[in-house]
Amino acid sequence: MRAKITMAGLARTGIYLIAMLAGGLALVACTTTTIDEFRQGDTGINTGESIVILGRRQGAAYETREEFVQCVGERMGRGNGAITVVPEQIFVDALFPWFEPRTAPMRSEDLQQLMAQPLVTDKMAEFGVRYIVWLDGQTETTNRMGSISCAVGPGGGGCFGFGSWEDASNFEARVWDVSSHTAVGTISADASGQSYVPAVFVPIPLIARVEANACNSLADQLKLFVQGS
Amino acid sequence: MTTVSGNDSDKTNIKATMEQAVRSEIKPGILSSLWHYARTFVLLPLGALTLGACGASTVTVEGSYPSPNIPPLPMTLGVYYSDALRNHVYTERTDAGKDEYLVNSGASHVELFNTVLPAMFQQVVVLNDPAMANERGVDAVFIPNIDEFQLGMPQKTRLDAYEVWVKYNMRLTAPDGGYIADWVMTAYGKTGQETFGSAEGGINDASVAAMRDLASNFSISFTNVPEIRDWLQPRLQ
Numbered sequence: 001m002r003a004k005i006t007m008a009g010l011a012r013t014g015i016y017l018i019a020m021l022a023g024g025l026a027l028v029a030c031t032t033t034t035i036d037e038f039r040q041g042d043t044g045i046n047t048g049e050s051i052v053i054l055g056r057r058q059g060a061a062y063e064t065r066e067e068f069v070q071c072v073g074e075r076m077g078r079g080n081g082a083i084t085v086v087p088e089q090i091f092v093d094a095l096f097p098w099f100e101p102r103t104a105p106m107r108s109e110d111l112q113q114l115m116a117q118p119l120v121t122d123k124m125a126e127f128g129v130r131y132i133v134w135l136d137g138q139t140e141t142t143n144r145m146g147s148i149s150c151a152v153g154p155g156g157g158g159c160f161g162f163g164s165w166e167d168a169s170n171f172e173a174r175v176w177d178v179s180s181h182t183a184v185g186t187i188s189a190d191a192s193g194q195s196y197v198p199a200v201f202v203p204i205p206l207i208a209r210v211e212a213n214a215c216n217s218l219a220d221q222l223k224l225f226v227q228g229s
Numbered sequence: 230m231t232t233v234s235g236n237d238s239d240k241t242n243i244k245a246t247m248e249q250a251v252r253s254e255i256k257p258g259i260l261s262s263l264w265h266y267a268r269t270f271v272l273l274p275l276g277a278l279t280l281g282a283c284g285a286s287t288v289t290v291e292g293s294y295p296s297p298n299i300p301p302l303p304m305t306l307g308v309y310y311s312d313a314l315r316n317h318v319y320t321e322r323t324d325a326g327k328d329e330y331l332v333n334s335g336a337s338h339v340e341l342f343n344t345v346l347p348a349m350f351q352q353v354v355v356l357n358d359p360a361m362a363n364e365r366g367v368d369a370v371f372i373p374n375i376d377e378f379q380l381g382m383p384q385k386t387r388l389d390a391y392e393v394w395v396k397y398n399m400r401l402t403a404p405d406g407g408y409i410a411d412w413v414m415t416a417y418g419k420t421g422q423e424t425f426g427s428a429e430g431g432i433n434d435a436s437v438a439a440m441r442d443l444a445s446n447f448s449i450s451f452t453n454v455p456e457i458r459d460w461l462q463p464r465l466q
Contacts, residue, residue, distance in 0.1 A: 063421070065421070093295040094295075094298075095298060096295035096296070096297055096298060096444075096445065097297050097298075097299075097444060097445030097446075097448050097449055098298065100441065100442065100445035101442070102442055102445060102446055103445050103446070103449055117298075117299075118300075119298040119299065119300065120298065123298060
């Protein structure tokens with residue numbers, strides 16, 4: 001009889017755990033992403049041509065994170081219709097000092113001036129760069145709430161409480177055509193989501209992958225945009 | 230069950246519990262929590278005590294600097310690195326006035342100029358003494374110096390970044406020591422706190438970023454300094 005009760009208890013615990021995990025997975029997926037595209041010119045990319053994605057780092061308040069730039073580049077460089085993406089640091093080093101935070105061209109008109117330098121034109125041709133994509137934005141965390149307390153002792157330990165916060169990613173990608181020295185479009189990605197960490201003995205983080213979703217959506221849209229689809 | 234707090238007996242308990250946990254393979258979540266608390270209440274204070282006992286940390290700035298892609302000026306430049314530049318050490322002090330970090334950037338500055346100048350001029354000659362300029366046949370002598378070095382530490386600025394500001398005094402003289410130009414340049418570099426593992430790493434990366442900023446600005450703006458522009462004009466015709 002005692003063994004049966006234990007089995008039933010175990011089964012109940014299992015069901016609760018599965019329900020919590022399923023609920024958790026649903027919450028993990030709870031991120032809203034909005035993509036806006038503004039096209040100013042025709043696009044298209046040939047075999048042998050590449051793009052470079054650069055982060056804007058002129059602002060005092062924030063800098064576009066290298067990891068985000070890398071994420072967008074990696075996503076564009078794989079899958080169907082993969083595009084050759086020149087790694088940011090390799091490009092910036094090769095074209096030093098023209099793409100440093102203080103010296104980088106801010107407007108597409110500045111690109112025309114920059115391309116008048118034979119050394120710059122040669123390097124661009126060497127990399128086969130057709131488009132420069134400027135990424136500008138950041139992820140902000142707001143509305144932190146709740147608290148979690150943990151305790152340990154010789155008999156074991158555990159945590160109890162609840163914490164939550166909201167992440168909002170706002171990124172903008174401006175696309176410049178190196179061959180015509182013009183801006184051909186802008187794509188913006190806004191994503192937001194709420195993360196939760198309920199803790200009953202063990203903290204269970206249910207993280208909204210806001211920046212990752214912004215990266216994936218922006219990269220997919222940029223790929224289509226550059227290909228002219 | 231013992232509640233975690235900062236006193237010594239609890240620290241001993243936590244250590245003992247952690248060892249026990251490792252031995253009996255307690256769930257990873259618990260281990261992670263234990264690690265978090267051990268780090269907060271035991272390791273960090275121990276680390277702080279160790280740092281306090283050891284005195285100032287020395288950071289020797291190390292980095293690599295790309296060569297600028299600009300057309301070289303058709304002239305031979307002599308460059309003189311003063312002892313003040315070669316041996317430049319900035320001392321960051323605590324609020325109590327104790328030396329906290331010694332930032333040694335002299336060698337890295339010499340490396341930076343030795344990379345940048347040969348790309349900017351047809352020929353560069355390093356002078357041990359500016360008085361030797363005439364006999365080495367140079368067109369001008371460049372003498373860089375650091376006027377001011379400032380460090381922004383996250384614990385003091387409340388920002389998630391290490392920051393470095395440097396103010397330079399640049400001088401260009403004729404081979405006989407006559408005045409050509411004397412100008413001030415500033416450089417700024419920062420490193421986000423998430424990109425490094427230690428304060429030393431953060432200071433190093435922010436210093437390298439500042440020096441890279443100097444290199445980019447210097448190589449582009451050199452010919453725009455009014456006195457240099459005037460001096461160069463007849464030589465380039």
